[in-house]
Amino acid sequence: MTFTSFVMFAAMRTGSNFLEANLNAIPGLTCHGEVFNPGFIGKLNQTEMFGFDMAARDADPVAVLTAMRAQSEGLAGFRQFQDHDPRITEAVLNDPTCAKIILTRNPLESYVSLLIARSTGQWKLSHGGKLRSARVHFDATGFERHIDSLGRFYADLMHRLHVTGQTAFHIDYEDIQDIDVLNGLARWLGIEGRLEALDTKLKKQNPEPLSEKLENPEGVVEALAAIDRFGFSRIPNFEPRRPPPVPTFMAAAQAPALYMPMRNGPDDQVSAWLSALGDGLLEKVDQRALGEWRQRVGSVRSFTVLRHPLARAYEAFNTQIVENRLPGIRQQLVRRFALPLPAPDTVMEFEEQRTAFLAFLRFLKLHVAGQSGVRAEAGFASQTAMLEAFSRFRSPDLVLREGRLAEGLAFLASQLDLPCPALGPAAAPDRYPLATLVDDEIEAAARDAYLRDYEGFGFGDWRDG
Structure with a gap:
């Protein structure tokens, strides 16, 4: 134009x-x-x-x-x-x-x-x-x-x-x-x-x-x-609106429990718990399959889990960028946004990891505002935007928080009149836990990137727990 x-x-x-x-x-x-x-x-x-x-x-x-x-x-x-x-x-x-x-x-x-x-x-x-x-x-x-x-x-x-x-x-x-x-x-x-x-x-x-x-x-x-x-x-936010990510949902095979993941949250933990609750997971998840499943299991309880925005961004950085699960986006981050990333499969030193993560947070600020030019990636979206996307399919009955996940899942199981399985431990990064990297600069960059989540859900400094 x-x-x-x-x-x-x-x-x-x-x-x-x-x-x-x-x-x-x-x-x-x-x-x-x-x-x-x-x-x-x-x-x-x-x-x-x-x-x-x-x-x-x-x-x-x-x-x-x-x-x-x-x-x-x-x-x-x-x-x-x-x-x-x-x-x-x-x-x-x-x-x-x-x-x-x-x-x-x-x-x-x-x-x-x-x-x-x-x-x-x-x-x-x-x-x-x-x-x-x-x-x-x-x-x-x-x-x-x-x-x-x-x-x-x-x-x-x-x-x-x-x-x-x-x-x-x-x-x-x-x-x-x-x-x-x-x-x-x-x-x-x-x-x-x-x-x-x-x-x-x-x-x-x-x-x-x-x-x-x-x-x-x-x-x-x-x-x-x-x-x-x-x-x-x-007052408008400029984050791209998203369709409901139905194929990412997880349903208990034999129990009326539906997990709607935010992406880059405690998904492995919740998936294992959900599988134990319902004798496995539904193999195929699309709108037709979910309709048939609902007919079979009865009244469904759906839920999602909020994670602190800084922890969620670090998960996205490690699993999707450092581990090169999104090679096209990784290449753009290096070329267009000067992310100081070494070649894939190269182990970064501590200062390299911190510098690259800080640059990633600054990229996320642009990306969430729709100004990066990089294709919309659900794993980078704000949790506010993900909830809005879920609501176009159905709003979750429960919004749990990772910090009290065991209590939240126990409440969900009680609502379903089912025994509550034990929640397994959360996975930890192989190197450089977030606690070793975080400082005021990183906290501020995370807040800039995900201000709607901080303000809307009342998140404070990650170091305060």
Whole structure:
């Protein structure tokens, strides 16, 4: 696809000014600001652009788009927020030649930043000595409205892109200062120019911890406790959606128990337990075979097992990458992501293992966000995404945790009125147990890769048990 223009969909206090400044520093790109802001054209206090005043723009906004393209050198674009002219949002979403950039930020951070900007009147900062700071009062009702507004805006965008068969370049506030990501954006737009250094004229406002920005930081805790945390899913995540992985399921041959593996969890342990519970496993697992099995065994209990994201990533790294069970992906990791892996079947030294695993975790961050270009691999998916995939077949009756697996399986057996087999020991890696490698840097990289799992399931530091 050759793009003729671009639009940056964003919201207030998401870093769109900084991203625009850096796009404008790339040869071949021009971002004209908030061209369709109801209060101005392009930038504050400007009332005319491309030969149109505000009245003419409002009368025929699509004509302004045409003029912008004609009067700009290179690829031209603009920023579009949820309160800007909806006719333009509709027009660009229907135009596959207009590239879509979608910028997001943690809604709590953007809301507090918005409160401070309103209090101080300072919306951009180009000189650190002119910083205006304020401690603001956190309004739980206002925060809930903020989340609802963002959720509707971004969910509508995602839905329209899906319906029209388009893709967008998704970028988060945390990544807009990553020059490699910005150059990746230029490459995606089809521009030859690259950014040599970040434009840092615009400064981050109020970099202090959240507790220092608020008069009532306890209000945040109360507000978050009152909000359905799963409502945050309305702010889009960009992990590829997956079909239900039915062929990976395991069913007890003679008992109504169905295991839905997350992949790279305690699968061997659970498989052996399930086989002991039901006199073996069902040999063939597909939807037809499962239907016949359910008719035979009666009311089924299905279950899955959560594993700590860091431990699960280490299992994937060892079994699928180091042991070369996915040779195509391993080759791409070495070639495209510079994973320092020796030839297959070569035993790595300790520092080699740690360095390669850390690089793998950083790859997983891109992969989970759908930005790696590597084919979707269920073993690398978040457990949140796997649960969503299971639900397209059936939701598990029980979600157990590896740390209390024996208790969870005993409860399952009691629900089936069956004696509970003993749970065998977990397998350990041949070399370098995770405890020997993990440190703050690795913990942070795992959290970055699987933030939805950490937040959604309440996982803490792996070292805390």
